[in-house]
Each structure stands twice: as structure tokens, then as C-alpha cells.
Amino acid sequence: MGRPTAKLAKTCLSGMWTLASRYGASAGNIIKLLAPIQVDDKPVVAWSLTEVQRIRSGLRSDKLAVANGIADLVDILLATGCRIGETMAFKWKHLDLDPNKPTVLVEGTVVRIRGGGMIIQPHPKGGPNGKRRLLLPEWAVERLTARRDLVPHEPEDLVFPSQRGTLRDPRNARKQLQRALDRIGVTGIPQNPHAARKTVGTHLAEDADGGQSDIGVAAAQLGNTEAVTRRHYVQRTHQGPDARNRFAAFALPDERDGTAAISRT
Structure with a gap:
């Protein structure tokens, strides 16, 4: 039994014991006493555009x-x-x-x-x-x-x-x-058809700034929720969005007009 299956079984059993407790058939939910089951998320691997062309x-x-x-x-x-x-x-x-x-x-x-x-x-x-x-x-x-x-x-x-x-x-x-x-x-x-699905999700999630803020577009194409799409179908690029203009509010007055001096110690 793999960890995802074990986690699913634990969830089902917990629900059963909760129901039994509610009707007095059990003194409590003993499943809650078990240690958490950690499920490692496998990284999403998509084909690069070069690999798509080659394939x-x-x-x-x-x-x-x-x-x-x-x-x-x-x-x-x-x-x-x-x-x-x-x-x-x-x-x-x-x-x-x-x-x-x-x-x-x-x-x-x-x-x-x-x-x-x-x-x-x-x-x-x-x-x-x-x-x-x-x-x-x-x-x-x-x-x-x-x-x-x-x-x-x-x-x-x-x-x-x-x-x-x-x-x-x-x-x-x-x-x-x-x-x-x-x-x-x-x-x-990856040589399986699902890699093509991940490739589409990854490509459509990319925005004009090189980030991945278009997750809604990818989710609508794949027929999944945004959470599922982000977790299972988008390869992380580890690049943030171009939000430089939003940091302008942090600037000091002399930094806003370009006259800030460089201090040296």
C-alpha cells in the first residue's frame, strides 16, 4: 500500500469513527491518535518547447x-x-x-x-x-x-x-x-501521454512577464480546479512576476525622483 492510498484509508476510517462516536457506538475517534501520514509531492515535469519541437x-x-x-x-x-x-x-x-x-x-x-x-x-x-x-x-x-x-x-x-x-x-x-x-x-x-498534459498546463500558466499567474487559463483548458492544476500540471519555474511597479510605494522621497545618494561607510 502506497502512502496516498494509506492516507485515503485513514480519512475514510476517521469518518467512520466520527459517525460511530456521534451515535454512541464508540467512546471517541481513535484514528486521530495515529501519527500523520506524510505524502511527498512529486515535482511536475513537463516537456520544454525544444523537446516539443523535437518530439x-x-x-x-x-x-x-x-x-x-x-x-x-x-x-x-x-x-x-x-x-x-x-x-x-x-x-x-x-x-x-x-x-x-x-x-x-x-x-x-x-x-x-x-x-x-x-x-x-x-x-x-x-x-x-x-x-x-x-x-x-x-x-x-x-x-x-x-x-x-x-x-x-x-x-x-x-x-x-x-x-x-x-x-x-x-x-x-x-x-x-x-x-x-x-x-x-x-x-x-517522461515518455507518457500525461507529460503532454503537464506541458500544456505549464505553458498556458505562464504570463507575459515570465511568471505563472495565468493559472486560471491553464485550469480552464485542462478542466481542473486552479488548485489541482497548480499542484499536478504546472512545472515550477521559480521565477516571480514582474511586480516592480508595486514596490514604488516603499521608496523614499529622494529615491522617487532619482536623486538618492549612495552612502558609503
């Missing part, structure tokens, strides 16, 4: 990655910040590529049910509130349009199906991505 161009030059759709898949992950399961659930009816502002509707995700089968859950991982319509960048529209025009399809057909035309297993897609990145020599960085 995209490398996958485009890899015939297998193009043939099995991994190249297109990574492009859409980077164009939306969606989870791999959400992307696997995309049907052509969710894409509106022809208007002036092309979009994709995120309203489901692929999940595995008991017994080993897969279905499209009728809402994203975060629940019904995670449904969102995202604007697509021009380069992604070009990729999706080319994919749409490549083979005949119906609105209910999957954008990224398996070779048999069925739901594609996200686990297989992860393995295919890792093998593709190995083939093009991209190693030493």
Missing part, C-alpha cells in the same frame, strides 16, 4: 508512428491538454473543424470496467463539470483535417480507433508512444 518533428518522420496514429495522437494531446482516455473517446461528431474558430468537445473518456472490457464513460474523469469545448490551434486543425479526409467516416466513428475500428486501449497507446520516442532517440524525459 513532433521526430514522430512525423517515423513511418510507424504515422501509420499507427501516434504522431497525430501526440499532436492532439499537445493541442488540447486532454487526458489520453478523453482523446481515445473523441468521435468525429465532437470535432468542428470548418468554422473560423474550430473546436473539439470533450465530454467522455475511455474506462475499463470489471471483466476487462472498455467503454466510453459519458463524462470526463473529473465528472460532468469536466465537460468542455476547446478551441483548436491552426496547426492541429490541419492535422485533423488531413486525418478526416484520409478515410471515409461517420459522425459516430472514433477519431483514434484501434486497428479493428474499436475503442483503442489507452495502455496500448502509452506503450506505442514510448516505443516511438525510443526509436526517434527522445529519452531521458
